[in-house]
Amino acid sequence: MSSSNNKATSKSSSAGLGAKIKNMTDTNLLLTITIVVFFVMYIGAMIIQGAGFLKPQTFFNILNANAALIILSCGLSIVMITGGIDISVGGVTALISMSCAVYLDYHNGNVATSLLIALAIGLAFGVFQGFLVAYLDIQPFIVTLAGMFFARGMTTIVNTAPFNVANEAFVALKGTRINVPGMGSVNKLGKYVNAYVEIGVIVALIVVIVFFCILKWTKLGRSFYAVGGNSQSALMLGINVKRTRFIAHVLCGLLAGIGGFVYFLHVGSGSASHASGAEMDAIAASIIGGTMLTGGVGNILGTFFGVLSLSTIQNIVASAGLDQAWWTGITRAVMLCIFLIIQSVVIARKKK
Amino acid sequence: MKDESVLEMRGIDKSFPGVHALQGVDFTLRKGEIHALMGENGAGKSTLIKVLTGVYSKDEGKIYLEGNDKAVEIRSPQDAQRLGISTVYQEITLCPNLSVAENMYIGRTENMLLNWKKINSDTDKILKSLDIPAKPTQQLGSCSIAVQQMIAIARAVDMECRVLILDEPTSSLDEQEVAKLFKLMRDLKAKGVGIIFVTHFLDQVYEVCDRITVMRDGKLVGEYAIKDLPRVQLVSKMLGKELDDMADIHGEQTAYDKGADMAPVLEAEGLVSDAGIKPFDFHINKGEVNGFTGLLGSGRSECVRTIFGADRVTGGKVKMNGKPVKISKPIDAMRNGIGYLPEDRKIDGIVGDLSVRDNIILAQQVLKGFFKPFSKAEANKIADEYIKLLSIKTASSDTPIKSLSGGNQQKVILARWLFTHPEYLILDEPTRGIDVGTKIDIQKLVLKLASEGMSVTFISSELDEMLRTCSRLIVMRDRKVVGELSGDDLNQSKVMSTIAGGDK
Amino acid sequence: MPNNSAKKLNGTNALQNLFRNQIFIPLAALLLLALFNLIMDPSFFGISFGYNSLGNPVLSGSLITILDNGSELAILAIGMTLVTAASGGQDISVGAAIAIAGSTLLRVLCGTNSRPDTLQAPIIVAFLISCVVAMLFGAFNGVLVAYFKIPPMVATLILYTAGRSIAAWINNNELPIISEPSFGYFGSFIPGIPIPTPFFIAVICMIVITLVMKFTNIKLFVQSVGINDSSSRLNGLNPELIKIMSFVILGLCVAVVGLIKVSRISSINYSVIAKDIEMDAILAVALGGNALSGGKFNMAASILGAYVIQFLTTTLYKYNVQSDALPAYKAAVVIILVVVSSPVVREKFSKIWKNLKAKEVG
Incomplete structure (x- = not known):
């Protein structure tokens, strides 16, 4: 008798903090936390550090600089929601930048074809890695670790020295600025300057919206969550688990292709050291955005805010005078560490 | 048989290497009854259920559904579901991170896009009709285990199941939750669903079941109406001892x-x-x-x-x-x-890839401490001694324990604890x-x-x-x-x- | 069962036994590589004797390079094997941790001045401090893995991200240079001895680990935890502690490699030191035939694996492959290894093998 009572109370206490949170899905709960954290951080920076953060362009520069990372992180979130991981995206981005750069400058290629090359490289990695992970049942970390080294090595094989792309059509596209209506600030000369974003930001926003919808409302999207939540159950519910895992990696590859091209468009050069550590940033952004390492929980919108949080905190650290290079790495790692531990505590609690 | 049976299994036979798990078992389930399947460990009830749900393929025997003269073949869990045989296991086989409605409908259509409005309203209807206290958009994991169990049942029912197998659904529920589950079972019974109920709780059998089939050692002991089989009789039949x-x-x-x-x-x-x-x-x-x-x-x-x-x-x-x-x-x-030989040999007992010798000395070695390993010669001597003492059949003390038979593995674990001289x-x-x-x-x-x-x-x-x-x-x-x-x-x-x- | 069949010995079974021995895999790879070089260019095996810029007698040649650089890897492989066996995952932060250990070492040697004329502390003290630091970072990884149950590769991702930054921070981002010549001995040659010092250090490490495995229960306990966590606990072991211990030992190995690495150039380059070495260390463990998912391990095979990897690297260099392109080739080797050793593929192969045999008989 007493034990059954114990059980009942422990169940209700572990169910949540309050009635509202109790009825919230894990995904939405973590998403809310992320968005709140971001706004608190950004508004706090505006109040304390003023000047820079008050300009709209500061915010849009964060977007401009991180458009590629947003896209890469979306791909990673998908894979992580199915319970996997992909650490090859940074290497793939470098490989794409170098391949496109070589194609455009040394082979007088056109921009459209270079985009196709980027997508093809991304997809090839996605398909190959997805096959090994889903159908041969090899640990995704090992597979994509090899993928990362392969991509980095191949980048050097394609071309050793870093160089800037001079192709005219490409440079024109790279320089394209899209004004944000109604946003702007007065510069030092007293002239009003409209805030702008680069093309990559538009692409990133489209990717976020499209994949947000796919994950939330389509059968495929929900299958990702089911497989990540409990692959055994998903199988019982009639979901093709292997195919779902495979598709997740293919999508991640495709997004690495798009993200790689956006990155290339932003930096306008090819180099073997491009996007170094991008995979870590993408994983960190996904985790901060509320994607659980164990799979089954996560949200593309959260990932978007995860990227913004990550770069905002770096901006804050930098403008606080801690602009030495190593602070960036340490800040990222500390944030990643904190969120990882939070997650592992959450998981441990749930199991009880 | 004469009553309207929904399921008849005749002469089911199934062997695994070294074990004759099912020997000519018959089983009949009638429309609108709750039928308890009872038996101790190794009686074969879980094998029978796995044959019925297509997890195992039977060696011999026939399965008939709803009085059809033609036997059906069940090759996979999907086959079973299509034929209207659904199972709800002790561990919830739903996805706790999805919503209730998603769990009800995912994996059932080929459509890429789903009509969430319809799915949510359909789910709401089913939940209401079965009196399940959950909202369609609620995350499944936030429901109590009992409600999750009921949702699994609701999914099965909605897939037009005629045979519902409940495999130890109550083992992690408290008394009120069990009561709720039983109410749902009775409702379904009234709707004509045949329910096979596997449980270890005798009280529960006598509370909800109409009939009992008892199995022992892979054989059918008998089928009884609940009123004809007092508890003591049931226990004696399960244990195989006449009073x-x-x-x-x-x-x-x-x-x-x-x-x-x-x-x-x-x-x-x-x-x-x-x-x-x-x-x-x-x-x-x-x-x-x-x-x-x-x-x-x-x-x-x-x-x-x-x-x-x-x-x-x-x-x-x-x-x-x-x-x-x-x-x-x-x-x-x-x-x-104190020494302890655990119940689950595979998970808690053996260290599979290690040799028989290492498995024997392990516990004593831990007791002796990190810095005092047995020398190779000592370890060999000890191992050989116990192999002889308990007549463990193994090629050598170097053989990995996982390649031994179950009985010999058990002897090795026993040797491990005897060696600690508890x-x-x-x-x-x-x-x-x-x-x-x-x-x-x-x-x-x-x-x-x-x-x-x-x-x-x-x-x-x-x-x-x-x-x-x-x-x-x-x-x-x-x-x-x-x-x-x-x-x-x-x-x-x-x-x-x-x-x-x-x-x- | 395999033992029963082994008893009925005949020619093919003896061969099969050799195949089954774990050390066969790195041995075969070594022979294959040696054969390749022998055919392509026998001068690969040439060793010449000369004097280096300091006037010390030295041996040089590809084989000496392998012995020299492979030794770093062999030391790391010792720790990585233990981590892999106990936790079923790998530590990808070793490169970053080497940067930290090396940086600490230099910091202690230099004190406040980054270009000291005399050492500010004895080398042994500096080394011991760097050992402690590296072991602490190892323990940090171990705690994340053992108590927070984070998969090892993800847990060590944190240090992988931050490690080189921490290393730079330890020395205020300055690049200290040690002018004391004796500090250089660890990474090159001791005057009068023509064989590179790292090899001797590796031999010492191997002797130490052999003694440790002989006089403690490390092998039994680590394997037991790696194979069956739950059963190990019921036999009185503390699986968490053992996992952390394996990471701490890896930390020690990292400190030793850190000493060799900074000694080689008497300075440090935070972003380049021990770059991509984690890949090689993991590869050494895998090439040694150890399951990357943990459990049983064979230390000798891992160490041999490390030298084989270096053999591969040196061979690739010989054919003018750039150092930045090396990872691509090694990644290909990893993929081949994991694919071949994956259960799914093995099952398929054994089926095809059986079918072939059946056909032969029929």
Whole structure:
């Protein structure tokens, strides 16, 4: 008798903090936390550090600089929601930048074809890695670790020295600025300057919206969550688990292709050291955005805010005078560490 | 058969390498009945269910559905679902991170886009009609286990199942939750669904079921209407002992009763762990063999795990040889001279890839300490000694333990604990899944050890083994101790009636 | 069962036994590589004797390079094997941790001045401090893995991200240079001895680990935890502690490699030092035939694996492959290894093998 009572109370206490949170899905709960954290951080920076953060362009520069990372992180979130991981995206981005750069400058290629090359490289990695992970049942970390080294090595094989792309059509596209209506600030000369974003930001926003919808409302999207939540159950519910895992990696590859091209468009050069550590940033952004390492929980919108949080905190650290290079790495790692531990505590609690 | 049957299984036969798991089993399920499938470990009930749900393919026999003359073939769980056979397992096989409605409908259509409005409103209707207290958009994981269980059932029902198999659905539910589940089962019964109910709880069988099919050792014992089979009879049929021939076995163990008046080796008071058992008192004397008995799932393993510190101990006092000791993890128990052979050999016992030798010396090696390894020669000598002593059949002491047969693996684990020379040895189901010869060897060994002064707690699903070896039995039902039998009370009918409890 | 069949010995079974021995895999790879070089260019095996710029007698040649650089890897492989066996995952932060250990070492040697004329502390003290630091970071990884149950590769991702930054921070982002010549001995040659010092250090490490495995229960306990966590606990082991211990030992190995690495150039380059070495260390463990999912391990095979990897690297260099392109080739080797050793592929192969045999008989 007493034990059954114990059980009942422990169940209700572990169910949540309050009635509202109790009825919230894990995904939405973590998403809310992320968005709140971001706004608190950004508004706090505006109040304390003023000047820079008050300009709209500061915010849009964060977007401009991180458009590629947003896209890469979306791909990673998908894979992580199915319970996997992909650490090859940074290497793939470098490989794409170098391949496109070589194609455009040394082979007088056109921009459209270079985009196709980027997508093809991304997809090839996605398909190959997805096959090994889903159908041969090899640990995704090992597979994509090899993928990362392969991509980095191949980048050097394609071309050793870093160089800037001079192709005219490409440079024109790279320089394209899209004004944000109604946003702007007065510069030092007293002239009003409209805030702008680069093309990559538009692409990133489209990717976020499209994949947000796919994950939330389509059968495929929900299958990702089911497989990540409990692959055994998903199988019982009639979901093709292997195919779902495979598709997740293919999508991640495709997004690495798009993200790689956006990155290339932003930096306008090819180099073997491009996007170094991008995979870590993408994983960190996904985790901060509320994607659980164990799979089954996560949200593309959260990932978007995860990227913004990550770069905002770096901006804050930098403008606080801690602009030495190593602070960036340490800040990222500390944030990643904190969120990882939070997650592992959450998981441990749930199991009880 | 004559009643409108929804399912008939005829002469089902299934063998695994070394085991004849099902031998010509018949089973009939009628429309709108709740049918209990009962049997102890290894009786074959889970194999029968796996054949029915397409997890295993049967070797022989036929399955008919709803009086059709044509037998059906069930090759996969998907086949079974299409034919209207749905299963709800003890562990929830839904996705806790998805919403209730998603769990109801995912994996059932080929459409890329889903109409969420319709899905949510359909789910709402079903939940209301079955009186399940959940909202369609709620995350499944935030529902209680009972509600999750019901949602799994609702999914099955909505897929137009005619046969619903509930495999131990109540083992993790509390009393009110069980009541809710039973109400749902009765509702479904009224709608004409045939329900197969597998459980270890006798009270529950008598509360909701109409019929009972009893299996033992892969064979059908019989099918009975609930009113024709009193509890004691049911227990005797499950254990395979007629009530009348109980007298003969007693007396065999009188020689080992001497433990009764020796000093207690271990005394425990109000011991309780986080594994869901009620607090219990326990003691064992020097040279005594006692045992925990009760049906599977009654909490007997949890009790000994608590004594050994294998589960998280949440309360109670323990004394070894009169001195209070604290046992919170296995190494504490080992240092106090307790050994424990766990119930699940594969998961908790063997270290599969390691050699027989390493498996034998492991526990003693841990006790000896990190910096005092046995030399290779010593280890070999010890291993060979125990291989000979327990006549373990292995190519050499270098063979990985996982390539040995179950009985020989068990002997290796036994050797491991004997080598620690414990004062008190706990054996949880040491005879499960091993051949008859080895079973007898182990029982003999237990008695020999006791006569040499070791105290032993022995647990077995086979009552006569317990009666042959133990001089005192602690009886458990529904996760609590309900009685203690010794002396003249140690006979089958008394044990069975204590296990069965309730009205006779 | 395999043992029963082994008893009925005949020619093919003896061969099979050799195949089954774990050390066969790196041995075969070594022979294959040696054969390749022998055919393509036998001068690969040439060793010449000369004097280096300091006037010390030295041996040089590809084989000496392998012995020299492979030794770093062999030391790391010792720790990585233990981590892999106990936790079923790998530590990808070793490169970053080497940067930290090396940086600490230099910091202690230099004190406040980044270009000291004399050492500010004895080398042994500096080394011991760097050992402690590296072991602490190892323990940090171990705690994340053991108590927070984070998969090893993800847990060590944190240090992988931050390690080189921490290393730079320890020395205020300055690049200390040690002018004391004796500090250089660890990474090159001791005057009068023509064989590179790292090889001797590796031999010492191997002797130490052999003694440790002989006089403690490390092998039994680590394997037991790696194979069956739950059963190990019921036998009185503390799986968490053992996992942390394996990471701490890896930390020690990292400190030793850190000493060799900074000694080689008497300075440090935070972003380049021990770059991509984690890949090689993991590869050494895998090439040694050890399951990357943990459990049983064979230390000798791992160490041999490390030298084989270096053999591969040196061979690739010989054919003018750039150092930045090396990872691509090694990644290909990893993929081949994991694919071939994956259960799914093995099952398929054994089926095809059986079918072929059946056909032969029929």
